[in-house]
Amino acid sequence: MRLIKLKDVMHSTGLARSTIYKYIAEDGFPKPVPLGGRAVAWVEGEIQDWIMERIEQRELSHA
Known part of the structure; x- marks a missing residue:
């Protein structure tokens, strides 16, 4: 199991930081550890x- 930082999440998904946190708030994206x-x-x-x-x-x- 590997943990990745926000920069890598943004690179992998093509999403902006604000969009990632918006999706998290809407329960539509994996929550951070x-x-x-x-x-x-x-x-x-x-x-x-x-x-x-x-x-x-x-x-x-x-x-």
Whole structure:
């Protein structure tokens, strides 16, 4: 299991920081893991799963 920082999440998803936190507030994105203080990171596998769900939704909508 690997934890990734916000910069890597933004790079992987193509989303801006504000959009990521908006989706988190709407329960539409994986929640970050607190690391202490103000530091957080995301479970890389959960981000990859979220991306795959978006791809599957696209494929279903075009079927």
